[in-house]
Structure formats: C-alpha cells, structure tokens
Amino acid sequence: MQGTATPSGGGSGEVFLDFVRGLQRFLEELAASQGQVVATAILLGVLVGAVFVVPALLSRLRRVAARSVESGRAGDWLAALARYTPTSFQGVLLRTIQLVVLFLVVGSFLVVWGVTDFAALLDPYVQDRSPTLINAVQTAFLVTIAFVLSDQLQRAIDRLTLALDDFTEHQEEILLRLGQVTIFVALGATILSVWGINVGGLLVGAGFLGIVVGFAARQTLGSLIAGFVLMFSRPFTIGDWVVIGDEQGIVTDITIFNTRLENFDGEFVIIPNDRVSDRSITNRSRKGLLRLTLDVGVDYDTDIDTAMDLARTAMSGVDDIVDTPPPQVIPKSFGDSAIVLELRFWIDHPTPPRKWRAVSAVVREVKSAFDEEGVSIPFPQRTLKTRDGTVSDEAVRSMTADGDE
Known part of the structure; x- marks a missing residue:
C-alpha cells in the first residue's frame, strides 16, 4: 500500500x-x-x-x-x-x-x-x-464535567449527613437522585443544543406526552409525589413500629412508590404511598418510650390503697419496665363485680416482643403479689333476687348464652 x-x-x-x-x-x-x-x-x-x-x-x-x-x-x-x-x-x-x-x-x-x-x-x-468531530469532542467534555459534578454532589451530601444527626439515609438518597437527575437533564439539553437539535420542539412534545401519561398513570404519579413528601416529612423511618390505618407492623423499606411493613404474623404488607399519606399514622417508636395499660379488678371488700401499693411494687420489679416515668396505678371504675384498677407502665425501645414480654411479666408479678397478700381478683358475680323479695347469697361465677351454669 x-x-x-x-x-x-x-x-x-x-x-x-x-x-x-x-x-x-x-x-x-x-x-x-x-x-x-x-x-x-x-x-x-x-x-x-x-x-x-x-x-x-x-x-x-x-x-x-x-x-x-x-x-x-x-x-x-x-x-x-x-x-x-x-x-x-x-x-x-x-x-x-x-x-x-x-x-x-x-x-x-x-x-x-x-x-x-x-x-x-x-x-x-x-x-x-468537521463539525461532527468538534461536536463529539464537546459532548465528551460535557459528559466528563457531568460525572465530576455528580461525584462532588455525592461528597457534599455525605458531609451534610455527617453534620446533621437527623438526616436519614432515605433523605440522603432522594436528595442525591434529585441532584443527579437535574445534572443529567441539563447535560442532555446542552448536548442537544451542541448538535443543533431544537430543544423547544422536544419540550412541547414532552409536554403533551406528559399530559397523556399523567391521565394514564394518576395513581402511580400520586404515589410518587406522596413518596417524596414522606421522605422529607419523615413521619416514620425504617425500623419504626407504626400503625397505618388498619395495618400495623415494623417499617422495612420506604421507596418513592410504596411503604413496606412486616406485621406480627411475619407477613409483608405493601402500602402505596398515596394511601399512606391520606391515613392517620401512629408511630409507637418515635419517642423511644411507649406507655402500656392493663386493667385488673379487685374485690369490693379489698382496701384499694393496699391493692394499689402491691401492684405498684410488683410492677417496679419487672426488668422490661423503665423506672422513669415510674409505674402508676389508677382506680378506674366501678365494675359489675370489682373495683377496676388501671396499671400504667412504660417500656423503652418499643417493639411488639418487648411489649408482650412486659405485659406478661406484669400479669405474673401482680397476680403473685395479690395471692401472697390475700387480695382477691373476683370472678364475674350476679346477685339473684326472687319474686318474693328474698336475696340469694350465692354468687354465680359465669353464665352461658343459654343461661346454664
């Protein structure tokens, strides 16, 4: 050659x-x-x-x-x-x-x-x-600049996360994704201008396409917008024990489209974010403490102050209950067969297993304390009165639906 x-x-x-x-x-x-x-x-x-x-x-x-x-x-x-x-x-x-x-x-x-x-x-x-070669070089330079900006954005967000204790990983991720989308959308528009493509015409077409897609995917877009709102308003984070409408469980994931819970039966519940945002949300983990209540009845002949002291002392010995705030015992109401006492106690780092451990321990300790001091927890009782006006001294413990003992 x-x-x-x-x-x-x-x-x-x-x-x-x-x-x-x-x-x-x-x-x-x-x-x-x-x-x-x-x-x-x-x-x-x-x-x-x-x-x-x-x-x-x-x-x-x-x-x-x-x-x-x-x-x-x-x-x-x-x-x-x-x-x-x-x-x-x-x-x-x-x-x-x-x-x-x-x-x-x-x-x-x-x-x-x-x-x-x-x-x-x-x-x-x-x-x-050749304009083609020049445009190609300019495009390569713009892409390199975009990668540098994206990386610097990542580093800036990492520094912000270290400076703010309440800045969660999900907020970090969503801020990074929004920044990257902004950078690369600007990059795309600039590259189109370099190659002489009419960006205005594309934007008009994209506007009409956005209207069509918006009507076709209203629920998906609603979940998307609600996802952004949830990630920044932060009513809950991963690991929290929440109640959303009729569902409750531990939050395992929050995406821009849905929130995922693991309920106490081990099932995973996926709730679209638009349904999360329009329902009441109870976060039982947010404060770090959760108050639990339990009712117990004592006989009408029992000294109420003594029963309250016994229950309070019994609850103070339960390991799963915190000392501050201290356990409380409140006379709640006059029951059909007993004076109802409301036991109030707190647990920290609330989770369903900790809740049920604390409740079970309180039931055992209070029952043992009442038994040792002779405090009776009565069965349901009824006083029977005959037509001639005499009153029976027998107490009926329970009645079936048919009226049999």
Missing part, C-alpha cells in the same frame, strides 16, 4: 494526522518485513495489554496516590486533586484508554491487511474542521 501525500495545513489537526501517518507507515513496514500474521499477533498483544495490564497499572497508581495522601507525604496540589477528582474517574479513564486502544487496533488491522488507508479516511474530518 502506498503512503498518502501530506496535505497543507497546520495546527493540532495536522499534528494528529502526522501521528496517524507515521503509525500507518510503521504498520506497513512491519507487515512488509515480518508478515501480516506477525503484525496481527503484535496487535492482539497490544489489545490484551489494554484489557488486562492497563487496569492493573491504574489500580496500582491509585493505591500509591491514596497512601501518599493519607500519610501526608503528598503535596497540597495532589491532596486538592484527590478531593476534586471523582471516585469514578478511574473507571472513566480506564474505559477511555481501552476504547482508544481498541479503535487504534481495529484501524491497524485494516492497515496491515490493506483494507483501507486510515490517514486518508481521517484527513477530511481533521483538515476541514
């Missing part, structure tokens, strides 16, 4: 073409002296090096630079570069190098086997300053 003539021109485009012509002459001479098969093997070796050797070298350089920054041996300029270099930069650089090598190897194959004149193929684009 004959070498191409050097056209007139200058600048960076001419330098690039000179490099391509020099590479092409080298490949032609290599194929002529060593043969096309040997030249092909060399090119395959270069490709394998780009796939396996270059990633290892970049990884090694990254580890060395990281150790230098951590140990303080690096200069201020290197530390600043590490702060503002995106963490994804290594991946972007690696893929760029591999794509460039792949492009060069494929072009070299074509030159070695005499398929095309690569320098002549690129000459019109470089010498005439």
Whole structure:
C-alpha cells in the first residue's frame, strides 16, 4: 500500500494526522518485513495489554496516590486533586484508554491487511474542521464535567449527613437522585443544543406526552409525589413500629412508590404511598418510650390503697419496665363485680416482643403479689333476687348464652 501525500495545513489537526501517518507507515513496514500474521499477533498483544495490564497499572497508581495522601507525604496540589477528582474517574479513564486502544487496533488491522488507508479516511474530518468531530469532542467534555459534578454532589451530601444527626439515609438518597437527575437533564439539553437539535420542539412534545401519561398513570404519579413528601416529612423511618390505618407492623423499606411493613404474623404488607399519606399514622417508636395499660379488678371488700401499693411494687420489679416515668396505678371504675384498677407502665425501645414480654411479666408479678397478700381478683358475680323479695347469697361465677351454669 502506498503512503498518502501530506496535505497543507497546520495546527493540532495536522499534528494528529502526522501521528496517524507515521503509525500507518510503521504498520506497513512491519507487515512488509515480518508478515501480516506477525503484525496481527503484535496487535492482539497490544489489545490484551489494554484489557488486562492497563487496569492493573491504574489500580496500582491509585493505591500509591491514596497512601501518599493519607500519610501526608503528598503535596497540597495532589491532596486538592484527590478531593476534586471523582471516585469514578478511574473507571472513566480506564474505559477511555481501552476504547482508544481498541479503535487504534481495529484501524491497524485494516492497515496491515490493506483494507483501507486510515490517514486518508481521517484527513477530511481533521483538515476541514468537521463539525461532527468538534461536536463529539464537546459532548465528551460535557459528559466528563457531568460525572465530576455528580461525584462532588455525592461528597457534599455525605458531609451534610455527617453534620446533621437527623438526616436519614432515605433523605440522603432522594436528595442525591434529585441532584443527579437535574445534572443529567441539563447535560442532555446542552448536548442537544451542541448538535443543533431544537430543544423547544422536544419540550412541547414532552409536554403533551406528559399530559397523556399523567391521565394514564394518576395513581402511580400520586404515589410518587406522596413518596417524596414522606421522605422529607419523615413521619416514620425504617425500623419504626407504626400503625397505618388498619395495618400495623415494623417499617422495612420506604421507596418513592410504596411503604413496606412486616406485621406480627411475619407477613409483608405493601402500602402505596398515596394511601399512606391520606391515613392517620401512629408511630409507637418515635419517642423511644411507649406507655402500656392493663386493667385488673379487685374485690369490693379489698382496701384499694393496699391493692394499689402491691401492684405498684410488683410492677417496679419487672426488668422490661423503665423506672422513669415510674409505674402508676389508677382506680378506674366501678365494675359489675370489682373495683377496676388501671396499671400504667412504660417500656423503652418499643417493639411488639418487648411489649408482650412486659405485659406478661406484669400479669405474673401482680397476680403473685395479690395471692401472697390475700387480695382477691373476683370472678364475674350476679346477685339473684326472687319474686318474693328474698336475696340469694350465692354468687354465680359465669353464665352461658343459654343461661346454664
């Protein structure tokens, strides 16, 4: 194959073409002296090096630079570069190098086997300053800037999370996603402008499409908007014990479309966020303390103050009950067969298992204390009065639906 003539021109485009012509002459001479098969093997070796050797070298350089920054041996300029270099930069650089090598190897194959004149193929684009090439370079630059901005946004949100104790992971995620969407939407609009595409026409079309989609997916969009509201208003977080309408359980996940609970039967309940936002929500974990109540009846002949002291002392000995606020016993009402006392006690870090452990322990301790002091917890009783006005002294413990004992 004959070498191409050097056209007139200058600048960076001419330098690039000179490099391509020099590479092409080298490949032609290599194929002529060593043969096309040997030249092909060399090119395959270069490709394998780009796939396996270059990633290892970049990884090694990254580890060395990281150790230098951590140990303080690096200069201020290197530390600043590490702060503002995106963490994804290594991946972007690696893929760029591999794509460039792949492009060069494929072009070299074509030159070695005499398929095309690569320098002549690129000459019109470089010498005439083809708008396509310029737009491609601008697009690559804009994409790189967008990745850098996205990474800096991630770092800024991480610093904000460390500074604010009440900033949750879900708020961090939603803020990051909104920022990334904003960055890449702006990137897309800018790239369209670079390539001379009418953004206004696209926006008009997108507006009509948005109206159609909005009517077709009203419930989905409602759940989406409600999801954003929930993530920022934060009526509950993952791990909270909540009651939402008729459902209650532990919050296992909050997405932009639905909230997921695990109820106390081990079932997973998925509630659309629009249904969560229009129902009353009771968060039993938010305060960190939960008050529980339990009713117990004592005989009318019992000294109420003594019974209250016994119940209060019994509750104070339960491990699952906190000391502050202290347990309370309140005379609640006159029952049919007993004076009803309301036992009030608190548990911390409320969960259903802790609740039922505390309730069970209170029942056992209060029953034992009453038994030791002879305080009676009466069965349901009825006083029977005959037609002649006499009153029976017998107490009927229980009555069935048919009136039998």
